[in-house]
Amino acid sequence: MSFFADKQALVTEILGRYPQGRERSAVMPLLREVQNAEGYVSEARVAEIAQIIGSTATEVKSVMSFYSTYSSVPTGKYHLQVCMTLSCALKGSDQMWDYLTDVLEINQAEVTPDGLFSLQKVECLGSCGTAPLMQVSDAGYYECLTKKRLDALLADMRARGDGSLPPSDTRAPIYFEPHPSSPAPVTSSEPGGTA
Numbered sequence: 001m002s003f004f005a006d007k008q009a010l011v012t013e014i015l016g017r018y019p020q021g022r023e024r025s026a027v028m029p030l031l032r033e034v035q036n037a038e039g040y041v042s043e044a045r046v047a048e049i050a051q052i053i054g055s056t057a058t059e060v061k062s063v064m065s066f067y068s069t070y071s072s073v074p075t076g077k078y079h080l081q082v083c084m085t086l087s088c089a090l091k092g093s094d095q096m097w098d099y100l101t102d103v104l105e106i107n108q109a110e111v112t113p114d115g116l117f118s119l120q121k122v123e124c125l126g127s128c129g130t131a132p133l134m135q136v137s138d139a140g141y142y143e144c145l146t147k148k149r150l151d152a153l154l155a156d157m158r159a160r161g162d163g164s165l166p167p168s169d170t171r172a173p174i175y176f177e178p179h180p181s182s183p184a185p186v187t188s189s190e191p192g193g194t195a
C-alpha cells in the first residue's frame, strides 16, 4: 500500500520547496515523513520516493546510508544510537555497547520483543568532550554515561513506555583546569556522576 497516495497536498508542498527540475532535492524531507510515521524506511517506501522525485532506489538509499537518522529496518520506541568513534571508544563505548546488548538481549538493528528498544552503532555525534554518549531516537543526547546512569535511563524509558524521553541531561565536560566562563563540572560525588 502506498504511503504518499493520500498525501498529495503534502507531496506537492514538499516538491514546491525546490526549483522546477530539482525534484531530487526533496529526497530528505520525503524520507523524514516516512521515518517519522513508520519508524523506518522500507524498500517499498524507497521505491515510492524514488518514483516521486524521478530518481532511483539506489540513489535514495545512498542518501539514507549517509545519515544515521534514517533506518532501513524497524526501530523500537527508544532507538538507542551509541557513538563508537574515537573519543567515545577511548572512554569505554565498546563496553557500553556490550552492556546494552547484554541487558536488552538484542544486537545491532534488532528490536526487543516488547517493541521498546532497538540498538544502533553510529559515528561521531559531535559531542566528543562528553564521551561516552548515546542519542535516543531523534532527540535526547545522554552524555558522560556510566552503567549506573544507563540503568537509570533504561528504567525511566521502560516506565514511560510511550517513546517520550527522560529529561535531557546534557552535562558539562570535565575540564583539567576549568575556564573561568565554564559551567560547573560534573564530579563523582554528584548523583549519577562518574561511577
Ligand code: FES
Pocket: 083, 084, 085, 086, 087, 088, 089, 123, 124, 125, 126, 127, 128, 129, 131, 133
Ligand atoms: S567520538 Fe563520540 S561524540 Fe565524537
